[in-house]
Amino acid sequence: MxxxxxxxxxxxxxxxxxxxxxxxxxxxxxxxxxxxxxxxxxxxxxxxxxxxxxxxxxxxxxxxxxxxxxxxxxxxxxxxxxxxxxxxxxxxxxxxxxxxxxxxxxxxxxxxxxxxxxxxxxxxxxxxxxxxxxxxxxxxxxxxxxxxxxxxxxxxxxxxxxxxxxxxxxxxxxxxxxxxxxxxxxxxxxxxxxxxxxxxxxxxxxxxxxxxRDHRKLGVEMKLFTFDEQIGAGLPIWLPNGARLRSKLEKFLFPIHRQRGYQPVRGPEILKSDAWKISGHYTNYKENMYFTTIDEQEYGIKPMNCVGHVKVYESDIRSYRDLPLKFFEYGVVHRHEKSGVMHGLFRVREFTQDDAHIFCEPSKIKENILEILDFVDNIMKLFGFNYEMEISTRPEKAIGDDKIWEMATDALKTALDDNNLSYGIDEGGGAFYGPKIDIKIKDSLNRKWQCGTIQVDFNLPERFDLSYIDENNEKQRPVMIHRAILGSFERFIGILIEHTAGELPFFIAPTNVSIIPISDNHYEYAKEIATMLQKLEIDSEILHKNETLNKRIRTAEKTHVPMILVIGDSEVENRSVALRDRRAKQRSEMSLDEFIKFLKEKLNEVHF
The missing domain is CATH 3.30.980.10 (Threonyl-trna Synthetase; Chain A, domain 2)
Structure with missing residues (x-):
């Protein structure tokens, strides 16, 4: 056949x-x-x-x-x-x-x-x-x-x-x-x-x-997040474990952004509809937005962070010497997703983007895109993801004339072609204001997921009349590059949970160590260990319920805690720990000092 x-x-x-x-x-x-x-x-x-x-x-x-x-x-x-x-x-x-x-x-x-x-x-x-x-x-x-x-x-x-x-x-x-x-x-x-x-x-x-590996199932087992009908569909509630996970991921990325020249900014979550009309969202994206009225004035809850960052750019006179200007924000956005398409953390109505916007001279598009791609590559390797890239071109519903779109699309293609980077083409898949490079990661089951995106935008700078002073003291129009690497923390965490089957990397695991005292006689030593770990910003929990030792170990394993310490008479007497390293699938005995040193080395393994 x-x-x-x-x-x-x-x-x-x-x-x-x-x-x-x-x-x-x-x-x-x-x-x-x-x-x-x-x-x-x-x-x-x-x-x-x-x-x-x-x-x-x-x-x-x-x-x-x-x-x-x-x-x-x-x-x-x-x-x-x-x-x-x-x-x-x-x-x-x-x-x-x-x-x-x-x-x-x-x-x-x-x-x-x-x-x-x-x-x-x-x-x-x-x-x-x-x-x-x-x-x-x-x-x-x-x-x-x-x-x-x-x-x-x-x-x-x-x-x-x-x-x-x-x-x-x-x-x-x-x-x-x-x-x-x-x-x-x-x-x-x-x-x-x-x-x-x-x-x-x-x-x-x-x-x-x-x-x-379904992240909705594991999310419950690991006590990361929940959804509640009284709150509303597509609105995740982050429990302490999940909030710690998010916080660690955000904290890890913050200094990396700063090292690469990004400045933290913060825009409001609601803006007057006048701003959305200028940007084009009101005409081209209104069906995906939520609106409210304040003092008889219509406001739109932001579905994207770009307009706020445009206003940051507008707040001062800009020179070519200032460029590129890189603004980043962990921006909370809301989008009106249909009930039938929502799916755990993968498709929600409220989410947080690792969003950034780069304002640069048109002649510097290529070098800035390549810098972003290097950033993407480092992040994906860190989490063990392979990825593909795809250029998405002008959609049916779009702003700006054909010449601007052609210029922006060519800029993306040139950056990839000149560096022998392979990519596919998604005809008509671009954002309404510009073409984009979509980052599609492959997980351990070889499934593809849309995550990061890089978009070249000539339209918003023109619509908001942005400018900078060039070396001849003349006004010029900057280019705006929209950029997210994880895409959103919600979606990326969902993908990462399924990619790792809940065995999250140690440095972002919500609970790094479970301490299990065999009896009440060992509880004070367990508390001492927990206090030492807290000073190292390593999260731990003490499992001391009136349950069998095996049940408490199973509880720690079910929540996918990387390391389990069992504390008994010998450990108290010798100031040692009995370690079960679930990631390495090893058991060992070591002194408390050796264990602390081991954890420090574990955290230092994360290089970027």
Whole structure:
């Protein structure tokens, strides 16, 4: 089967065997394998196979859209069981079983083409199909049919269901119709599919491992954060452990910024809407913002820190000798995320960015971008992340003319090209005010995460009429470079928890040492150790509840504390410790002085 052709690449587009229409000699064949193009076809087709299985089991089902996505596929649909309830996790096995039956029947997938009007008439009693048709331009519309199932779709699809054998349905969720939280909540089922069993099994193992590492689960076990319905969705509450973790991360990054010439600043969290109108946020980003009225004046809660930093720049006359000016802030921002997309710390409505803005001369864009990339590289290596870069170009909704956008995009490309740094292109993925380099990190499960970003902006300096005095005593316009490395503390911490399975680096672990006195006779010595550690700014806890020793050790292990000290008669008498180093997976006996020296060396291992 691996030698079978399932589609073609023609003029940069994937065309299935049902659509190639004698143009095979002009195209490159796509074989049945795990290549990117092949998987796109297989995934899209498996979504249709799942839909056919669903409608076979639940004849009342109606379907919205079922695209291929980066790591699999999903379908949004409406279906009810005989008792009127929606489908749940327990129904996935029945759907999988039916899909396998359909695969065994080796159905051909057939494409037909009609006019939009004819298709609309054909599905006149199907409200979800009518929703799909609203999103399709007038003209020809294609249908794909397999067995008793047919759907409006542009393809591409495999020629036969026999190519869809190696799949797994992974989860079921709710999804608002068209992503609009004011509309009906549909059911969404996700799945994965590959060209061979081995790759599928490896991926399923990765999914299972990801469930164990889920930062929402570990966040509860480690007592880092919580969410509360009375507070509101997407608004994390940081518990003492989590607040210590954040504080350590912020404290670690602060002197590094200062060493690189950044000045700390602080902007207000609400600004008059007049400022957001000048910046362009009011027109281009309003739907993502929260607004309030004070003394009959409208204010917007900031979704970004850039306008505040513009005002810092405006606060004084600037000379070319002052540039580059680098301002940074751990800025709290709020964005109106839809309920259906929020997910633990990964997507929240309030978060804190490690945000910075660099104001420089246009001729110095390249050197400043390279300095930022060096900063990024050091941070990612420190936490054990590999990463990729992608340049995102002008989106459909944007400010500024084409010439400015072209200049800014070329500046990013030149900086990367001149230093032989590889990157991809995300057409239309830029911010509304400028193109950007997105930093996409890879975790220990080889998953990609969007984190940092570098954006070149000629538009905001022009809109706020920023200037500096050049060497000829003439006014010139600076360039503004927006920069975040972690992206947000919330998202980065979530990613780091999953990357490390909760075994966070010692220097930012919320609790570094758990001290477990075997009995009350050993408690005073435990307190003495804790006091010594506190003076070294090393966080510890004493586990002295009336529980068994083994249970207290398990408690420390469950919260992923790096080091556990067990204190008994021998340790008190000899002023020593019995150390369990969970990161090194070692046990050892050492004097208290040796232990303190060991911890100091551990902290000094972190070089930047």
């Amino acid at each position: 691996n030698s079978d052709i399932i589609a073609y690449k023609l003029n940069g587009e994937i065309v299935d065997t049902q659509s190639i229409n004698g143009r095979e000699d002009q195209a490159t064949p796509i074989y049945f394998d795990n290549s990117k193009d092949s998987l796109e076809v297989i995934r899209h087709s498996c979504a249709h196979l799942m839909a056919e299985a669903i409608i076979s089991l639940y004849p009342n089902a109606k379907f919205f859209v079922g695209p291929a996505i980066e790591d699999g596929f999903y379908y949004d649909f409406r279906a009810f069981k005989e008792d009127g309830s929606k489908l749940g996790e327990g129904d996935l096995k029945d759907i999988e079983k039916k899909m396998k039956e359909l695969i065994d029947s080796k159905q051909n997938i057939i494409k037909t083409v009609s006019t939009k009007k004819e298709i609309s008439e054909k599905f006149k009693d199907d409200d979800l199909k009518q929703e799909v048709l609203k999103r399709i331009p007038d003209g020809e519309v294609s249908l794909y049919t397999q067995g008793s199932f047919e759907d409006i779709c542009r393809g591409p699809h495999v020629p036969n269901t026999r190519y869809l054998r190696f799949f797994k349905l992974t989860r079921i969720a709710g999804a608002y119709l068209g992503g609009d939280e004011k509309r009906e909540m549909l059911t969404r089922i996700y799945g994965v599919v590959f060209a061979d069993k081995e790759t599928l099994n490896e991926h399923v193992k990765m999914i299972e491992e990801a469930k164990k």
